[in-house]
Amino acid sequence: MYKVLLLGEFSSLHNYLKQGLLACGDVEVTLASNGDGYKRIGGADMPLPECSSKSLFRRLLYYYNYLKAINKLKGFDIVQIINPSVIPYIIGKRVVQKLKNNNSKIFLVSGGIDYALVKAYLEGKFDYYVFDAMPEVVPSYSTKSFIGRLRVGYENYLTATVDKVIPILYEYSIGYKTEAISSVVPVPINVTKLEYSENIPGDKIVFFHGLNDERKKGTKYIKEALERLKRNYPEDVEVIIDGKMPFDEYVKVLSRTNIVIDQCMCYGYGINACISMAQGKVVMASARPETLQAFGVESSPIIHIKPDVDYIYEKLERIVINRAMIPEWGRLSRKYVEDIHDMNRIADMYMHIWKNS
Known part of the structure; x- marks a missing residue:
């Protein structure tokens, strides 16, 4: 033993x-x-x-x-x-x-x-x-x-x-x-205990960014990009930027979220991103080539972002334009964490x- x-x-x-x-x-x-x-x-x-x-x-x-x-x-x-x-x-x-x-x-x-x-x-x-x-x-x-x-x-x-x-x-x-x-x-992560749900947007694509450790996450860049997206696509997106909510409410918000924007200040991603992916969410986070190479993989379904408002906005807009791909991206997210994490x-x-x- x-x-x-x-x-x-x-x-x-x-x-x-x-x-x-x-x-x-x-x-x-x-x-x-x-x-x-x-x-x-x-x-x-x-x-x-x-x-x-x-x-x-x-x-x-x-x-x-x-x-x-x-x-x-x-x-x-x-x-x-x-x-x-x-x-x-x-x-x-x-x-x-x-x-x-x-x-x-x-x-x-x-x-x-x-x-x-x-x-x-x-x-x-x-x-x-x-x-x-x-x-x-x-x-x-x-x-x-x-x-x-x-x-x-x-x-x-x-x-x-x-x-x-x-x-x-x-x-x-x-x-x-x-x-x-x-x-x-x-x-x-314990993938088997995290329930996967097919990620199908409703009338609007729901984007969520949690407010905690704001400087560490690069919230100021993410928030500005999301606000621009909301102005440009008011009929297509719902943006939730919140962190001061009871846990039960947080779970409800996450359950109807299509896109989770985690953080942009580092080179890699953490457990919160993995948990969201296991549930079928599309995750935007740091996932540089060096990070993936260290894992022995060439690509991942994570949409990489960095501390640059224009760069983040471009990635957000691409999701809106390609909304039909969201269910497939969600399935790939689940498979990725099953294979890697x-x-x-x-x-x-x-x-x-x-x-x-």
Whole structure:
């Protein structure tokens, strides 16, 4: 029996991976997580301590409780850390040492903001990126500050200690040295639990863009392009731009949506786009050739967009002109996630990397 510890959560990635691993058989999986903060994602077998207080006493108590929890995590064949930020950087090196001493192999998923990503951005490896809209993130990794040196020192130590870094997208791979990383492994989703519905527009094509993490998504570009589309095709389109709605209402809106506009500031797409595609939605998101090549595919049904209003508008207008293709695009979306993102396939990919590293 293979014993696996998944440490931390990131948009349900570890939750879906756990489900896929358990379906493989002969694997015992423990997910230690606080539910990815405010998202409160379920599926954890063991809670991780968390602290949002700035009180020195509460922070010290948090570090003590975190180390106490880590001390219990022993005897695993595999420990996989979802992102450096799941471990408090103040005690980061000590936590990593304990995990390394008490378990067999350690792996790090690269799937969010970390020093390697910021470094790649500063080295000019992106034509555009989310840090263009969020420049305040970059200085937090500057070695000119004491906190920055602590954070960077911890992340460099973590990268040097793990057996492999596993990127989930092309963009998360380019900041690391080649020998430190595995091949890119797509995000997993539980496709079978997501009901597919044929995507047939009514009198109007319904476009939806959710308002959360607006700068990160490039909402200002998407919103302007959608508003232009609405002005030019008032009888053909319905545009919904909202994010401050109850979950039940969100589900209703999504159920009648034909086109989901996710985000345009990155090079790749995430789990939200995959979930929409599994339901038969046409998704507009970042899907550059580098991203698809890293997945081993030449094309995808995702309509690629970038932070350029005219570029996004052109893609939106093309959908209106070719509305008869929407049902077929929806079917191709479902097939794509079945082929590329199915959690059982992804679990096999992780097992192969773990066993051969």
